Amino acid sequence: MIKQNPNIIELRSKLAEVYYESGFLDSAGKYWILTEPVDNRIKKCVELYQKSVSYSGHQILREIKFNGDKTQLDEYAQAKIAELESDSEIKTGYIPHIENNFQKPKVPYIKYKRTFEDKMADFWAYFVIGVGIILFLIGIYTVFNWIFI
Numbered sequence: 001m002i003k004q005n006p007n008i009i010e011l012r013s014k015l016a017e018v019y020y021e022s023g024f025l026d027s028a029g030k031y032w033i034l035t036e037p038v039d040n041r042i043k044k045c046v047e048l049y050q051k052s053v054s055y056s057g058h059q060i061l062r063e064i065k066f067n068g069d070k071t072q073l074d075e076y077a078q079a080k081i082a083e084l085e086s087d088s089e090i091k092t093g094y095i096p097h098i099e100n101n102f103q104k105p106k107v108p109y110i111k112y113k114r115t116f117e118d119k120m121a122d123f124w125a126y127f128v129i130g131v132g133i134i135l136f137l138i139g140i141y142t143v144f145n146w147i148f149i
Contacts, residue, residue, distance in 0.1 A: 009034055009077060020045060026052045030063060036076040057087030062096045 016031035020041065029042075029049025037043040053059040061084050070078055085095045 057084035
């Protein structure tokens with residue numbers, strides 16, 4: 001749902017709540033990072049998450065994978081993304097961008113019709129494998145006859 005509705009920060013907050021209640025504080029901080037910290041637990045989780053990625057703006061941008069329209073976010077989230085992008089550009093010289101994969105048109109599935117040559121190639125491959133198995137079994141039978149008879 002986050003990938004389909006990236007501009008709705010409330011979805012990230014709800015997922016962060018689930019992680020927080022499950023005890024995964026750093027993962028909760030990952031999803032709360034674009035939310036304005038209104039209480040101490042959000043600040044604590046975001047700080048823990050940032051510490052876990054060594055305060056790397058580049059790593060945070062790669063992990064949160066925000067692919068929505070930044071202008072539709074509130075001021076805090078816009079400022080936070082701008083801060084992370086500037087940190088990433090300063091430290092790595094690169095700002096990771098995530099594409100909207102769900103909006104790309106999908107290539108239609110084209111059913112491949114097998115030709116006679118394809119069918120013959122399959123037949124001969126299975127035939128050679130079958131002959132090999134039969135010769136192997138005949139060889140085992142012959143060895144047992146030599147040893148025990």
